Structure formats: C-alpha cells, structure tokens
Amino acid sequence: MKGCNHxxxxxxxxDKPDQLPFEISQHIAGCSDCERFAxxxxxxxxxxxxxxRVSPPMNFDAVLRARLAEVKARPSxxxxxAPGYLRLASAAAGLxxxxxxxxxxxxxxxxxxxxxxxRPKVATPSAPTQPGESLQVGRRETPFAGIRQSSSRVSRNxxxxxxxxxxxxxxxxxxxxxxGVVLVRGQNGGIDVQMPTVxxxxxxxxxxxxxxxxxxxxxxxx
Amino acid sequence: MAAVTHQAxxxxxxxxxxxxxxxxxxxxxxxxxxxxxxxQELVRRYRNxxxxxxxxxxxxxxxxxxxxxxxxxxxxxxxxRYQANYSFSTYIYRIATxxxxxxxxxxxxxxxxxxxxxxxNDDGEAVELDPPDLNALQDEALIENERRRAVSRAITSxxxxxxxxxxxxxxxxxxxxxxxxxxxxxxxxxxxxxxxxRNLLKEKLSAYI
Numbered sequence: 001m002k003g004c005n006h007x008x009x010x011x012x013x014x015d016k017p018d019q020l021p022f023e024i025s026q027h028i029a030g031c032s033d034c035e036r037f038a039x040x041x042x043x044x045x046x047x048x049x050x051x052x053r054v055s056p057p058m059n060f061d062a063v064l065r066a067r068l069a070e071v072k073a074r075p076s077x078x079x080x081x082a083p084g085y086l087r088l089a090s091a092a093a094g095l096x097x098x099x100x101x102x103x104x105x106x107x108x109x110x111x112x113x114x115x116x117x118x119r120p121k122v123a124t125p126s127a128p129t130q131p132g133e134s135l136q137v138g139r140r141e142t143p144f145a146g147i148r149q150s151s152s153r154v155s156r157n158x159x160x161x162x163x164x165x166x167x168x169x170x171x172x173x174x175x176x177x178x179x180g181v182v183l184v185r186g187q188n189g190g191i192d193v194q195m196p197t198v199x200x201x202x203x204x205x206x207x208x209x210x211x212x213x214x215x216x217x218x219x220x221x222x
Numbered sequence: 223m224a225a226v227t228h229q230a231x232x233x234x235x236x237x238x239x240x241x242x243x244x245x246x247x248x249x250x251x252x253x254x255x256x257x258x259x260x261x262q263e264l265v266r267r268y269r270n271x272x273x274x275x276x277x278x279x280x281x282x283x284x285x286x287x288x289x290x291x292x293x294x295x296x297x298x299x300x301x302x303r304y305q306a307n308y309s310f311s312t313y314i315y316r317i318a319t320x321x322x323x324x325x326x327x328x329x330x331x332x333x334x335x336x337x338x339x340x341x342x343n344d345d346g347e348a349v350e351l352d353p354p355d356l357n358a359l360q361d362e363a364l365i366e367n368e369r370r371r372a373v374s375r376a377i378t379s380x381x382x383x384x385x386x387x388x389x390x391x392x393x394x395x396x397x398x399x400x401x402x403x404x405x406x407x408x409x410x411x412x413x414x415x416x417x418x419x420r421n422l423l424k425e426k427l428s429a430y431i
Contacts, residue, residue, distance in 0.1 A: 055274075064294055
C-alpha cells in the first residue's frame with residue numbers, strides 16, 4: 001500500500017483529479033485525510049477554471065497592425081539582435097581586415113633611417129659599365145645568398161645610388177645592406193633567380209630576375 | 223534542409239491549402255516569407271489565451287493587452303530565428319511570460335502599491351484590505367462576480383515564481399511538460415511550485431472552497 005503523501009502527490013499532479021486510477025480511488029475511499037485533500041483540490045481547480053476569462057478589445061487587430069507598421073518603419077537594428085556568435089565573428093573579421101589594411105599601408109612600420117647611415121663598411125662595388133665586367137661581392141660568396149636574406153632589403157636598394165646607377169645601365173643589381181650582392185647579366189651561373197611570392201604580411205611582392213630586370217615590384221599580397 | 227522544408231511549407235500554404243488548415247509551424251514559415259494573412263491567422267488563434275494569461279499575471283487589463291500585442295510583434299520580428307524544436311504554443315507563452323515577469327519586476331522597482339494591498343504583514347507579504355460587507359445578501363450574479371474577483375486577487379497575491387506556473391496549469395490548462403519548457407525549469411520544479419501555489423490559494427480562498 002502506498003503512503004498518503006504519495007497518494008496526495010498523484011492527486012495533485014493528475015490532469016483530471018476527479019478521474020483517478022482505481023488503486024488511488026480505493027485508497028481515498030478508505031482514508032479520510034486523502035479524501036478531504038482530493039475534495040479540496042477538485043474544488044480549488046474548479047474555482048480556478050471558473051475564473052472569468054478576458055478577451056482582447058475589438059480594436060486589438062487594428063492597433064496591432066499599426067504598431068507593427070511602426071516597427072517595420074523603424075530603421076533596422078538587426079545587428080544588435082543577432083546572436084552573439086555572429087556578432088563576435090563579424091567583429092573578429094572586421095578586426096582582421098583592419099590589421100591587414102594597417103599593415104598594408106605601413107602604419108606598423110618603424111621609421112626608416114637613412115640607408116647611408118646604416119650602411120656597413122663594405123666594399124662598394126664599382127659600377128660595371130659593360131655586361132660581363134668584373135663582379136665584386138663584399139662578404140658574400142655567391143649572389144644567391146644575398147638575395148635569400150631578405151626581399152625587403154632588396155627593395156630598399158632602389159634608393160641606393162649605386163643600384164640606381166646600375167639600373168640605369170640595365171645590366172646589374174646591387175643589393176647591399178650588409179655586404180651587398182652584385183648580379184651581372186650572364187655571370188650569375190646562367191641561372192635566372194626568381195624570388196618566391198612573398199605571402200606573409202602585406203609586404204610588396206618582389207620579382208627578381210638577374211637575366212631580365214633587376215628588381216621590380218609586381219604587386220602586393222592582396 | 224530545414225530552410226528548404228520551411229520554404230516548401232510556405233509555398234504549399236500560399237497554394238492549395240488555406241491558412242485555417244495550416245498548423246502553427248506552417249504559419250510561421252509563411253510569416254517568414256512575408257505572408258501577412260498567415261500572421262493574422264496566428265494572432266486570431268492566440269490573442270485570447272495570451273491576453274487572458276497576461277491579465278492573470280498582472281491583474282491589469284490595459285497593460286495585459288499592450289503586452290499581448292508586444293508578444294505578437296516579437297513573434298513577427300523574430301520569425302526568421304524561430305526554431306521548431308517544440309510547439310509554437312510553448313514558444314509564444316514563453317515570450318508572454320518573460321514580458322509579464324519583466325513588467326512585474328518593473329512594478330516592484332517602482333514600488334507600485336495596489337489600493338487593495340497597501341499593508342504588509344510581519345513576513346513582509348502584501349495583505350489585502352478586505353473590509354467586511356455589512357450590506358444585505360446580494361443576488362447570485364454579484365456573489366459570482368465577487369468570487370471571481372477573489373480568485374483574481376488571490377492569484378495576483380501569489381509570489382511571482384508560483385504565479386506563472388499555476389496560471390499556466392490551472393487557468394490555461396498546459397501540461398507539466400509544456401510549462402517546464404515555457405519557464406525553462408525542470409518538470410519536478412514545476413510540480414513543486416504548482417503544489418505550493420495551490421496550498422497558498424487554498425488558504426486564501428478557503429471561504430469559497
């Protein structure tokens with residue numbers, strides 16, 4: 001036999017307290033306390049359900065339509081109503097774009113010092129006047145080693161008067177920051193040196209070909 | 223996949239089937255596609271129960287109507303984000319419950335005092351002013367009216383957390399499962415709250431039971 005508390009719980013949770021299972025009804029018939037509890041619950045639920053139900057006013061639909069039209073006419077602020085993860089993703093994407101843009105336009109670059117001040121004491125190559133003339137390398141043993149160092153350094157040589165002079169002849173490239181590299185047409189091992197595309201950051205893309213042209217900027221990473 | 227299904231439902235709704243025959247989810251799909259008639263049908267289905275529910279929560283008819291309209295506006299504006307994980311009635315009751323509870327909290331902050339309950343007992347609970355009626359016995363209609371008012375006042379005097387549960391169960395007739403989903407509570411908690419609410423109501427309405 002189940003306890004009275006359990007029976008009362010069943011009575012309380014029943015969808016229809018006046019239609020209880022046989023076992024419960026049997027218990028109620030023999031237990032005055034549970035019978036009284038069941039009677040109270042039935043009366044209370046009848047009282048609650050008999051409470052007057054209100055209806056919306058006649059103009060409910062018209063007012064709702066007007067309010068809805070007002071809401072539609074308002075400027076859209078769906079961004080603020082969007083789920084959090086969408087807002088976070090959009091903010092992150094925006095931040096990434098801003099960082100790349102800032103890097104591309106050089107906002108993060110440190111102020112450049114004069115190349116002549118930074119230039120190490122190395123042997124300055126004499127300007128070759130003819131193709132095939134002597135090649136002078138400071139501390140570098142091969143022309144490729146200098147190029148491998150840094151593409152940005154090569155780009156800076158555009159400000160180098162020596163390089164400019166060489167560029168004028170169209171025969172050689174002088175890339176010298178800390179040693180310098182001289183590429184002379186026809187004497188670079190017979191190999192065209194092509195720099196791989198610079199894909200890190202927003203540095204200018206460089207194309208180096210000793211056989212055709214010294215250094216040229218072929219674009220940017222984006 | 224879900225979007226395709228909703229689109230198919232919307233097309234079907236605008237085609238051969240009438241809005242009266244469509245279920246709530248189909249109507250929502252049509253509303254998502256901008257079907258105003260589907261929205262009107264949804265309003266027609268739920269305006270009475272939602273108005274009654276909010277009125278039971280607030281005991282303020284004008285504000286209940288305003289909040290019911292606000293409920294429908296939210297349904298309309300967030301139709302694109304609606305996910306048919308459970309029944310629409312649960313969804314709309316949840317919106318209405320949240321609005322009603324927000325309103326009750328706002329009133330509590332403003333310390334709005336009812337003319338019927340300007341006094342508090344030792345426990346800090348509002349005590350209604352209920353002067354004895356010394357007039358002659360009124361007729362049946364007036365007694366019935368008074369009984370209904372007593373029920374309304376008794377519901378309104380319940381603590382907020384019990385009020386929503388008991389109104390959804392005993393006035394609106396929702397199942398325990400639906401109430402649990404609406405209030406985002408476990409079914410056990412809902413049953414416990416309803417039981418306590420009934421015990422409180424039994425004391426308040428002992429004269430009518």
